[in-house]
Amino acid sequence: MNVKISIDAMGGDFGPSVTMEAVIRALSHHSDVTALVFGDRSALQDCIDKTLSPSIVSRLELCHCASQVDCHDKPSFAVRSKQDSSMALALTSLKEGKAEACVSAGNTGVLMALSLFILGTLPGISRPAICAEIPTDNGNKLMLDLGANVDCSADQLYQFAVLGSHTANLALEIDNPTLRLLNVGLEAGKGNNLVQATAEMLEADESLNYQGFIEGDGIFQGLADVIVCDGFSGNVALKASEGVARHIYQKLPALSADFKGGLAELKASIQPSLFNGAYLLGINGVVVKSHGGADVQGFANALERAINAARHQLPSALSPLLAQNNH
Amino acid sequence: MNVKISIDAMGGDFGPSVTMEAVIRALSHHSDVTALVFGDRSALQDCIDKTLSPSIVSRLELCHCASQVDCHDKPSFAVRSKQDSSMALALTSLKEGKAEACVSAGNTGVLMALSLFILGTLPGISRPAICAEIPTDNGNKLMLDLGANVDCSADQLYQFAVLGSHTANLALEIDNPTLRLLNVGLEAGKGNNLVQATAEMLEADESLNYQGFIEGDGIFQGLADVIVCDGFSGNVALKASEGVARHIYQKLPALSADFKGGLAELKASIQPSLFNGAYLLGINGVVVKSHGGADVQGFANALERAINAARHQLPSALSPLLAQNNH
Numbered sequence: 001m002n003v004k005i006s007i008d009a010m011g012g013d014f015g016p017s018v019t020m021e022a023v024i025r026a027l028s029h030h031s032d033v034t035a036l037v038f039g040d041r042s043a044l045q046d047c048i049d050k051t052l053s054p055s056i057v058s059r060l061e062l063c064h065c066a067s068q069v070d071c072h073d074k075p076s077f078a079v080r081s082k083q084d085s086s087m088a089l090a091l092t093s094l095k096e097g098k099a100e101a102c103v104s105a106g107n108t109g110v111l112m113a114l115s116l117f118i119l120g121t122l123p124g125i126s127r128p129a130i131c132a133e134i135p136t137d138n139g140n141k142l143m144l145d146l147g148a149n150v151d152c153s154a155d156q157l158y159q160f161a162v163l164g165s166h167t168a169n170l171a172l173e174i175d176n177p178t179l180r181l182l183n184v185g186l187e188a189g190k191g192n193n194l195v196q197a198t199a200e201m202l203e204a205d206e207s208l209n210y211q212g213f214i215e216g217d218g219i220f221q222g223l224a225d226v227i228v229c230d231g232f233s234g235n236v237a238l239k240a241s242e243g244v245a246r247h248i249y250q251k252l253p254a255l256s257a258d259f260k261g262g263l264a265e266l267k268a269s270i271q272p273s274l275f276n277g278a279y280l281l282g283i284n285g286v287v288v289k290s291h292g293g294a295d296v297q298g299f300a301n302a303l304e305r306a307i308n309a310a311r312h313q314l315p316s317a318l319s320p321l322l323a324q325n326n327h
Numbered sequence: 328m329n330v331k332i333s334i335d336a337m338g339g340d341f342g343p344s345v346t347m348e349a350v351i352r353a354l355s356h357h358s359d360v361t362a363l364v365f366g367d368r369s370a371l372q373d374c375i376d377k378t379l380s381p382s383i384v385s386r387l388e389l390c391h392c393a394s395q396v397d398c399h400d401k402p403s404f405a406v407r408s409k410q411d412s413s414m415a416l417a418l419t420s421l422k423e424g425k426a427e428a429c430v431s432a433g434n435t436g437v438l439m440a441l442s443l444f445i446l447g448t449l450p451g452i453s454r455p456a457i458c459a460e461i462p463t464d465n466g467n468k469l470m471l472d473l474g475a476n477v478d479c480s481a482d483q484l485y486q487f488a489v490l491g492s493h494t495a496n497l498a499l500e501i502d503n504p505t506l507r508l509l510n511v512g513l514e515a516g517k518g519n520n521l522v523q524a525t526a527e528m529l530e531a532d533e534s535l536n537y538q539g540f541i542e543g544d545g546i547f548q549g550l551a552d553v554i555v556c557d558g559f560s561g562n563v564a565l566k567a568s569e570g571v572a573r574h575i576y577q578k579l580p581a582l583s584a585d586f587k588g589g590l591a592e593l594k595a596s597i598q599p600s601l602f603n604g605a606y607l608l609g610i611n612g613v614v615v616k617s618h619g620g621a622d623v624q625g626f627a628n629a630l631e632r633a634i635n636a637a638r639h640q641l642p643s644a645l646s647p648l649l650a651q652n653n654h
Contacts, residue, residue, distance in 0.1 A: 137574065144413040147511050150519040184474050184562040192477040192559050216566025220574045232519050233560040235511040239543025244571040247464065247547050 002032050003310045005303065006090040006099035009039035010068035010301070011106025012292050016040075019105065022299035026307065027056045033307055034059040036099050037055035038086035039068070051166065065089050069106045071292065087111060091118045094285040100313075101286035101306035103277075105299060108273035110149055111289055112280060119285040122163075122315055123323045128282030129160045130231070130237060130289065132275065134307060138222025142168050142177075144281055145228075147235035154197035157228055158183070161202055163281050164226035165209070166321045171312045180214035182233060188212075192228060202228075242275055277302030279309065286314050302319035328635045332630065333417040333426035336366035337395035338433025339619045339626070343367075346432065347374035349626035353634065360634055361386040363426050366395070366628060392416050393604050396433045398619065402440035414438060418445045418586065421612040427640075428613035429635035430604075434624060434637045438616055439475055446612040449490075449642055450650045455609030456487045457558070457616065459565060459602065460632060465549025469495050469504075471608055475563035481524035484508070484555055490527055490608050491553040492536070493648045495625035498639045504552035507541035509560060515539075521557060569602055586590075604629030606636065613641050 009019040016039055023035050037044055041064035048057070048216065065086040069078055082088055085105050093099045095118050114130065119127060124170050129145035143150070144160050161179055168177035181199055183191040191199075202210040214224050216237055229237070275297035280287040286309040290302035332353075336346040343366055350362050364371055368391035371375035377383070378437050392413040396405055409415055420426045422445050431438050438589055439455065448455060456472035471487050472479070488506055508526055510518040517540065518526075529537040541551050556564070603625035607614040613636040619628035 145486055150522075156583055182563060184477055184559055195477075195559075216563040216568075217573065219567055220486070220570045229563070232522075233563045236509060236543040236560045236564045240546055241543075241566045241571045243544030243547045244568045244576075247542065248572075248575055277474030326530040 003030070003101075003307055003312060004034045004036060004099040005306050005310060006036040006038065006093040006102045008069075008090040008102070008104035008106055009037045009044055010065070010086040011104045012294060013105075014295075015045045016043045018294065018296050018299055020044060021296045022303055023060070024048075024056060025296065025300050026054065026303040027059050028053075029182075030096040030307060031055070034061065036061045036063055036090070036093055038063045038065050038090040038093075040065065040086075061095075062087065068326065069110050069114075071107050073107060073110050075109045078107075078110040079113050079117050082110070082114075088114050088118065089190070089324060091115055091285070091287065095119055100310035103288045103290060103291055103299075103302050103306045104160075105294055105302070106289035107292075108147070110287055111287065115280055115283045115285070115287050119283050121153045121282050122284050122319055123161055125163065125282040125322065127156055127159075128280050130161065130278045130286065131281040132278040133172070133217060134227075134275070136220050136222030140172060141225055141227065141229040142172065143219065143229070143234060143238070145231040145234050145237050146278060147231045148280070149231040150235075151232075152194065152230040154194060154201055157194070157198040157230065158201045158205075159230045159282070161208060161210070161226070162205075165229060166318055167279070167281060167314065170317050171309050171314055174225050176209050179208055179210045179226045179228065180212060180218075180224035181210075182219075182227055182237070183213035183215065183228035186213050186215065198228075200226070201325055222302065238275070238293070244277075277305035279305070280288070284319075286317055288312055297325070328355070328638060328641055329361070330428075330445060331361045331363060331426040332633050332635055332637060333363040333365065333420040333429045334630075335396075335414040335417040335429070335431035336364045336371055337392070337429045338414040339617065339621060340432075341622075343370045343374045345621065345623050345626055347371060348623045350387070351375075351379065351383060351626050352387050352623065353630040355380075356589070357634060358382070361388065363388045363390055363417070363420055365390045365392050365417040365420075367392065368580060377486065384395075392418075396437050396441075398434050400434060400437050402436045403499060405434075405437040406440050409437070409441075412652050415441050415445065418442055418612070418614065421614070422446055427637035428615065430615045430617060430626075430629050430633045432617035432619050432621055432629070433444075434619075435474070435616055436505045437601055438614065442610045442612070444609055446610050446614070448609050449646055450607040450613050450641050452486055452490065452649065453615050454483055454486075456490065457462060458491060458608040459605040461546060461602070463547050463549030467499060468552055468554065468558070469499065469548055470546065470554040470561060470565070472558040472561050473565050474558045476558040478559075478561075479521065479557040482529055484521070484525040484557065484560035485528045485532075486609070488525075488535060488537070488553070488555045488646070489532075489649065493645055494606070494608060494641065495552045497644050498636050498641055499552070501552050501641075503536050505546075506535055506537045506553045506555065507539060508537075509546075509554055509556035509564070510540035510542065513540050513542065525555075565602070572602075606631035606632070611646075613637055630643070
């Protein structure tokens with residue numbers, strides 16, 4: 001199945017030197033993928049080696065853009081003044097049906113604002129959420145929101161639960177995905193007012209496979225297919241986890257003399273770049289956000305998420321399901 | 328300096344078999360420490376080997392209790408009906424000046440409620456916080472609240488900041504400790520309403536060494552001496568971190584054939600039991616909470632925290648400092 005993805009190549013701390021190499025890597029892995037790459041044409045061309053295989057070059061379309069989003073741009077400013085940026089034009093290509101998924105490592109707030117402005121939201125969704133695919137002992141799982149909404153209502157968390165459940169079903173191919181609400185304890189009475197009000201709504205919806213609460217240490221055990229939380233605590237939990245993984249990962253290279261199978265495997269499994277690539281879920285289009293500081297492998301991981309979501313025809317498969325839910 | 332600590336030996340998933348062994352280990356490390364151990368006398372005595380050195384036996388005072396707090400007891404029920412429990416009597420020994428610090432692995436909510444009822448709070452503190460000593464690249468740091476207050480006001484977070492700063496100064500011997508507020512970003516405008524209101528209060532107090540925000544991945548880098556957060560996101564962050572550390576730690580034993588210095592050191596540094604032992608800060612007495620599932624090393628770590636706090640004469644050194652702060 002042919003897939004077209006659009007890439008904002010100018011985003012992130014390293015720009016085209018990282019994003020272009022990751023795109024070329026993705027194209028060499030997937031012979032049915034075409035990339036529309038948005039950015040400064042000469043900067044992009046500098047990253048293409050003359051020896052690159054013609055079968056890859058033919059699937060690499062460079063689209064020149066006059067500007068780019070800056071990491072300090074305010075969302076409102078960008079919506080007004082950065083419509084000719086690589087980020088805005090990559091999103092516009094989705095809107096125009098020229099690509100099926102878009103990836104950017106640029107400013108998160110601006111990416112959310114431009115996505116809302118250019119693509120809008122899915123039916124019944126008031127605010128999109130940042131949703132990561134988390135590698136656990138028990139396969140990949142979804143967790144949302146991870147920072148788009150730092151002051152949430154129970155209604156919003158309920159919408160995230162519906163969105164997350166359908167996405168786990170469609171993109172991760174999990175039947176009747178289990179759903180849990182992040183909390184400070186497992187017993188029914190635990191938690192803050194927001195969690196209590198949300199639990200009541202989730203229990204009342206029989207279309208959801210809601211299984212109750214989950215604590216922070218259950219996330220990486222894979223105790224739920226979908227974990228729902230407000231954007232503040234979700235962001236803090238994921239960043240703390242990444243921090244611990246990075247802390248340990250950075251100590252491992254010094255042990256390379258000891259590298260046997262088991263240790264190399266462990267090192268691979270806690271690689272921070274594996275966490276990279278989060279969906280802006282609820283946007284009417286597949287938009288994947290990469291960390292600004294991602295390396296080539298990290299950005300390539302974000303591209304894999306986008307390709308997978310496009311293959312599963314999100315969000316067009318999501319829209320009718322959301323329309324059925326009474327929310 | 329002689330120190331007396333009281334221990335609720337019946338708390339935790341394993342009771343005296345873990346707590347007594349940890350107490351004996353602490354007494355053998357510290358020849359100036361005496362332990363008042365509260366619990367079922369015969370269960371406690373069963374854990375004392377006849378070959379135990381008389382110099383340790385002489386510093387081990389067993390105090391028989393008719394009941395114990397159950398993990399399912401509601402705080403209000405325990406305050407009414409469990410005044411003769413090992414937990415309540417261990418706390419009462421603090422109140423009566425018979426011990427300088429108390430450790431329990433029992434039910435957190437009940438420990439907080441009984442501590443408030445029996446010991447009360449320090450001057451100017453409306454609600455105590457759970458405060459952990461976090462091992463980082465950069466030495467041990469303090470983080471609070473980790474779950475006592477899941478719906479916080481800015482006033483409460485401000486009180487936690489004052490408490491944490493004085494405690495880092497007194498117990499960790501850090502001059503003018505740096506203070507940061509946990510948030511989803513570092514820029515001034517980031518975060519939810521609570522964080523914004525708290526930041527304003529912290530900036531206005533020149534007696535605090537407030538340095539702005541910190542993200543989840545900064546916690547284990549040791550970027551601040553004291554990290555303040557609401558109990559919901561703090562609990563989630565710490566448990567997620569423990570989960571990742573445990574996840575990785577559990578994979579390491581299979582590699583024991585490769586054990587060289589570096590790997591053994593890494594294994595020791597990410598040991599989950601090192602996280603164990605949190606202060607109930609703001610209580611008028613040193614109360615340390617151990618994880619219910621702590622092993623001997625974990626409970627011993629909690630005892631070390633209590634002994635250290637007692638040596639630094641918390642909270643009697645804290646009270647006059649708090650009284651000076653205008654809050």
